Amino acid sequence: MTTHSRTVFFISDGTGITAETFGNAVLAQFEMKPRHVRLPFTDTVDKAHQAVRQINHTAELEGVRPIVFTTLANMDVLEVIETGCKGMLLDMFGTFVRPLEIELAVKSNHRIGRFSDVSKSKEYNDRIAAIDFSLQHDDGQSNRDLEGADVILVGVSRSGKTPTSLYLAMQHGLKAANYPLIPEDFDRRQLPPALIPHRKKIFGLTIQPERLSEIRNERRPNSRYASLENCRHEVSEAEAMMRRAGIRWLSTTTKSIEEIATTILQELRPERLVY
Amino acid sequence: MTTHSRTVFFISDGTGITAETFGNAVLAQFEMKPRHVRLPFTDTVDKAHQAVRQINHTAELEGVRPIVFTTLANMDVLEVIETGCKGMLLDMFGTFVRPLEIELAVKSNHRIGRFSDVSKSKEYNDRIAAIDFSLQHDDGQSNRDLEGADVILVGVSRSGKTPTSLYLAMQHGLKAANYPLIPEDFDRRQLPPALIPHRKKIFGLTIQPERLSEIRNERRPNSRYASLENCRHEVSEAEAMMRRAGIRWLSTTTKSIEEIATTILQELRPERLVY
Structure with a gap:
């Protein structure tokens, strides 16, 4: 058996993102590079039979049983796969939902996916508004409505702010602005003036000058901007400034x-998210 | 017992993103709004003891045992939590890693988190390059290097392209450009000329005019841009154009x-990702 010839299936009646995120974390515990096959939106018995055929065909071709991660809320779909599939079934919902039903003394609702009709979800609309905000406040493009920001990132160019x-x-619905620290700020020995009233929301990013120079050289090879000497200077100025301003x-x-x-x-422990 | 007074803990020796993604999907199967507490980077025995104290304190306050999702690769940390914690432990790695060790006939490596030193990872650098590309090619800002795009999204303003x-x-490392379809295109009855050589990579987004008008009204209330009449016109023209051009x-x-x-x-089934 060679571990390279294994195939891993991710089957979901929704996007399959949960199945894949979780499956990848589990597989990262093993030294293997399996082939990934995603079968999202498997939400009918017909599609379940199709999935079973594909899995069993792969099992025959490879001579080992595929690994099959499922997040299926639809019990009819799950049953087809449980009954017919020759893979090793790792049923992520069943494994944890049943014990939780007992603990909580309620039945599960078999809701498919994390997303219902998003057009009616305030949380989802806030998330889209946060993406808009972050794009409009990328790289110090705008000082407008910085009071509305949940966090303001600062750091030298290419330290990872954007x-x-x-x-x-995108993932946490936070309005995240970002501001570059540039030579003019270092000369003035002060944070960009627009940021001073918002110091509590500021968080700094720094980076090793050697790595920064590598990253900048990909963009502008052999420039002064990318030179190790200049990167060392900018990083040391930026760190000194953040230290003086008491910024984390x-x-x-x-x-x-x-x-x-x-x-x-x-x-930062933003109030909206409990930590 | 009221289901509202339950607390759910997510404990990980890495970011905890896997624990939370998976835990949320499982909890979405129940009608409850538990309080979330995240304990990322729990990577020492000391931090494990701290987590146990916090969980047990919560159990006492609430009079029901908290639900505890863990993704812990570090066995010493897991043992402290298994031994001391009065919560309902849902150990996501243990549950699936052990059966996989048997199936694959190899030991797991107990690697913490999905990310090792990212500065050395080609996959990670490609992902950052994809984000740069997508920002530079947002909203038709640039026609440069469209050959390099993995996908080009088209649609009317506020249909979800950005x-x-x-x-x-960000999540798939795809270089995704996007292009608005605007009245000039409708008058010319043709796709934006820069896109024509790349038709195979184009994917269209459309939206119900009523919903579009709602979204646009949040940005520019009572404008012609946001009016239902104008939204109906733009959507119908855009759909007609995509149909003529044979765009999915x-x-x-x-x-x-x-x-x-x-x-x-x-x-699109991009070659880089197996489907």
Whole structure:
């Protein structure tokens, strides 16, 4: 058996994002690179039979049984797959929903997916408004309505402000503005004036000069902007400024957007999200 | 027992995003609005003891045991929580990792989180490059390097192009451009000329005129732009144009960004992602 020839199926009656997020986290515990097959919107018995045929065909071709992660709220669909599929079934809902029914002393509602009609959801509309806000306040483009921001990220160019702001807006519905720290600020030895009234909401991103120079060189090879000397200077000025202003900050050098965002949320503890 | 007084904990030695995504999907099967408490980066025995104290304190206050979702790769941390915690423990890794160890005939590596040092990861750098690309190609801002796009979304203003493009970039690393369809295009009865060579990568978003008018009225109340009459006209022209050009499209009226993105991925089946 070679672990490379394994196929992993993710079957859901919704988008399958939960199945895949969770399945990937479980599979990350093993040294293998399986082939991924996604079967979202498997919400009818017909589609369930189709999925079973595809899984069993793969099992025959590969000579090992595929791994099948399911998040199915529709019991008819689940039954077809449980009965017919020759894969190793990891039924994520069944495993946890049944014990919870007992604990909570209520029946589950078998609702499909996390999203019902989003046009009627205030939470969803707030999320879209947050994305709009973050785009309009990207890279210091606008000082308007900074009072409305949940968080304002600052840092030198290419320290990770833009992707982090968009992630905070998209995944957590936070209005995240971001502001570059530039040589004029360093000369003045002060935060950009528009930010001073909002100091409590500011969070700084910094980065190792070597890594910053690498990233900037991809954009503008051999420029002064990307030179290690200039990166060292900017980072040291930015860190000194944040220290003087009493701003919390973290280094993004080895961190993913998700890790940066989680750390910021823990530090800022916005009222809307309980920590 | 009132279901409102339940608290749900999400404990992880990484960001906790997997624990929360999965826990929320499971909890969506029940009619309850529990309080959420996130405990990310619980990666030492000390922090585990702190978590146990917090959970047990909550159990006492509320008089029911909290629900505790864990994604812990660190066995020492897990053991502290298993031993001391008075909550209902739903150990997501243990439940599925052990059967997989048997199936795959290999031991799991107990790796913490999905992200190692991202500065060394090509996949991660590609994702950041995709976000940059999508921002630069938002709302038809640039025709440069459209050959490099994985997908080009088209549709009338406020049909959902921008958040969907950013989502495809952020979550799937796809270079997603987007282009508005505007009155000039309708008069010419043709797609924007820059797009014509890239027809295969184009995907259309449409929306019910009533919903579109609602969304536009939030931005520019009582404008001609937001009027139902104008929205009806633009949507009907845009749909006619997409039909003539043979472009695939979907209606975003009741769909979340996640549902729109999943549908687009299924239709376009970009080579990088197996479907």
